[in-house]
Amino acid sequence: MSRLAQLTLTTFLTAGIATVGLAQETHPETGEALAADQTFTYRILDEFSSLDPQVVEDVTGSEVARDLFEGLMNQDENGELVPGVATGYEASEDKTTYTFTLRDDAKWSNGDPVTAQDFVFAWRRAVSPELASPYQWYMSLMSIENADAIIAGEMAPEELGVTAVDDRTLEVKLSQPLSYFPQMVTHATTFPAPQKVVEEFGADWTKTENIVSNGAYVLTEHIPNERSTRERNEMYWDNENTIIDKTVALVINDENVALTRFLAGELDRTEIPAGQFPRLSKEHPDEAISFPRLCNYYYTFNLSDSGPEAFKDVNVRKALALAIDRDIITKNVLAGGEVAAYSFTPAAVANFEPPVSEMQEMTQAERDAKAKELLAEAGYGPDNPLKFGMMYNTSDNHQKIAVVMSQMWKQKLGVEVELSNMEWKVFLEVRGNQDFELARGAWCGDYNEASTFLDLLTTPSGYNDGKYSNADYDALIQEAKSADDSAPLYTEAEQIFAQDMPVIPVYHAAGVYMMDSDVGNWPVNNVEQNWYSKDLYKVAE
Template identity: 75%
Template sequence: MKNTSKLMISALLASTMLAGPVLAESHVPEGVTLAADQTFTYRVLDEHSSVDPQVVEDVSGAEIVRDLFEGLMNQDEDGNLEPGVATGYTVNEDNTVYTFTLRDNAKWSNGEPVVAGDFVYAWQRAADPALSSPYQWFIELMSIANAAEVIAGELPPTDLGVRAIDDLTFEVTLSAPLPYFPQMTTHSTTFPAPRAVIEEFGADWTKPENIVSNGAYVLTEHLPLERSVRERNPMYWDNDNTIIEKVVALVINDENVALTRFQAGELDRTEVPAGQFPRLSEEYPGIAISFPRLCNYYYTFNLSDSGPEAFKDVRVRQALALAVDRSIITQNVLAGGQPEAYTFTPAAVAGFTPPATDMQAMTQEERNAKAVELLAEAGYGPDNPLTFEMIYNTSEAHNKVAVAMSQMWKQTLGVEASLANLEWQVFLETRGNQDFELARGAWCGDYNEASTFLDLLDSRSGYNDGKYNNPELDALLAEAKMSSDVSGLYTEVEGIIAADMPVIPIYHYAGVYMMDSDVGNWPVGNVEQNWYSRNLYKIAE
């Protein structure tokens, strides 16, 4: 971005800040008075992985990317699809060719038009082995023609099944019909990318002084491990209907410190510390809130060649899973409305009801007895105690859950589990390199369909960090992608997971927040929690 362009945008930003609350009242209920200061400040646990749409891999990073960039489709407050850069799409008779029509007033923050070629470049870039995107596999999950071959390096990225018919027409060819394909276009991996900027600055293209984006906000400041700031993008096609002027994400590792800062008025949103929701909901009715999330929380066994020999024995994995008293974790440790997990897929997912499992039907006493029996059969006991290390990323809540699990195993099974907490980036690298024995895992759905969870255990998944490999499971998931009736197939997959226990499901998430009463329009009805700052507003107190 040239200096003249920066000056022009700075001037437009200044003028828009003055006019914003006057211009943008389309999603504000009648009678609401807007605050003079339209700044939304919230807490994040860790430094985000990236703000590059094709590289970002964590929830907090994706929240920033959804503000900075806009894809083909967005979600409304209830998670329904709505137009983004695309005004709509058509699909051919066999549902294998999608044609998206782009709006003619979508622009990059440097004033250049957003065109179909920007999506072609971004999707090819995501699949290109040269980038090594952690979400490269997502392109294959979308069933885009030639995706597997491009990712494997057998075909060039230009052979991926995407093309620009003209500047405002983007065509995608699938290798097979995929009923939920349109929903997948709300994911950051599919957002457009500015080729010229990336080629000019390389890995530095996402720095505030270099980045060019097409969303409702631009990145104006980033201090690693401290804060990230985004401000309104005057070039955004719907800027007149944006109210929030500035969004500040503060990295605060300690959730109790974050709560104190919330109570001091420094934050508009933060997570409720583990175990404190009952008290805070009484003290702060309507401010301490809990609602269902499309996320799971689990521990994954390292089943790769570098993993412990003990975990190769399914009886050991089953024993450890059985001996976890999930009710203590959800009701006493967390106490925020999180449901216990006996399946990998959360109940909040659309169109699929997770099956009841044998473990779920047992009492905890029966589970413990079965766990003792299985571990003894596997050769472990007082004379040969099972020992291993469990890792998690730094967080008081994660620590409390890990401590509770290790104590349950010690008391019930005599297992010695040592604990290690790692900083987020180190944790991701350690887990991704299979340099662990038992590791915390969590997944928030990339789209609202059961496959977004079950595909994690496909042997080819980029996030199958435990390297679980079951050909039967792989085949069922492949069949589901071509089937119009997937419920039975997904039930079979959950049955395999329950029997093999490559992971230990612990609980399914709830959104447990302290949310300032002056924040309007937070999308509690969207279980994916794909929120956009442009849809929020601050109410005068």
């Protein structure tokens, strides 16, 4: 076995901080005076889907999970891998076996040691048909040996290619080489789970009174649809160097209400409402920020048997995609640094430049003319207008975009759209059950590689809610996993996407926030936006 990477802790730990009290006076690296109250309060749009790392499926829930639980590896403020529970890893020369060495001072919040078996238990849970995790597909994407057969119910979870060699050594066997595998273990699905707690309390194990976690924070309060609070975990191996004492997430469904509360000093971070960044950046230049994010925003066609017959016609799909004036949406409606999208993969992804499509090279006038032509070819026009329902989850920003898109289609193509919105968890269920015609979609990369986006459109993907299926596309994505140079394969996949148009790409996202200037070390250079409260701090005013 040859050494691929051995990450050490010496560059990540700060020596000489003997007490929490000292840490709260000045920052050990920057020398900045620290605020006496180290509480970070931020706004989320909806109640998160779960606190169970093997069940959570949304961005806000994953943010909480990263504080409560710690996986094998973490990310720093630039998105680079740094040690988590593992101090490092080795890979076999063929990149099909990864061996992680776990630290000996990692503990659960109840004082029990964190061992390799805790990861084995968690990863078996993630693929088990019994749990039916919405992120089962992610374990398949990781190419862990026997994952697909276990998910299909053909093998027992105990056959998963992950072994606790001893308490401090975790061995993972893959079904094919995967050079970016270490990047994937920063995801919540791969975090450890406390077996005896899960088995004692079942689905209730993540309730405040039951939960045991191994991250830098513990859950001290959770009022669904209102707020959750996590506070310092005294058992965390690096608690001595953690500065933020408490992080509070407040559920505020209205972006404008959240902005008002931020300006009143009640929040340290909130998203900027659509269209307000130009004004706020002038009025609050030290607090209004925008930076690229590894996320896309799109609308997906229901191409399953339950979907409308009209969407089975690629001309209809292309017509609707062409008629969207993305510049109006990004520059006028949102105006926060978002980029018009003509590919599924954002340009912010590492080591891949999405190809320029025919649609992208057209002027908007040319797109509109082509859209009318294609829709007429499909049999729709003034005497037979295209009609369908368009669904999004409740949000002022989502509503504005949906309204603008529907108006563009009405004015240019005579299309009649019925808009509907629903609460987040209901929306996820309805979309996941293909009980829709056209539905909002968005994806933030689980790791920084093009496959985190392109895999979503493969036939077996758990988040292919539109049930798009193209055998050539599937083969390209599968081949790319073990290719020495995957970029040409990804390029070809994007070209198939442009021809089939299974979803309408709208824009590639930016992080557009009001951020209190007292907050230090927000990871603006990490396009994945995997942030950890333990890495933040608040400066004295």
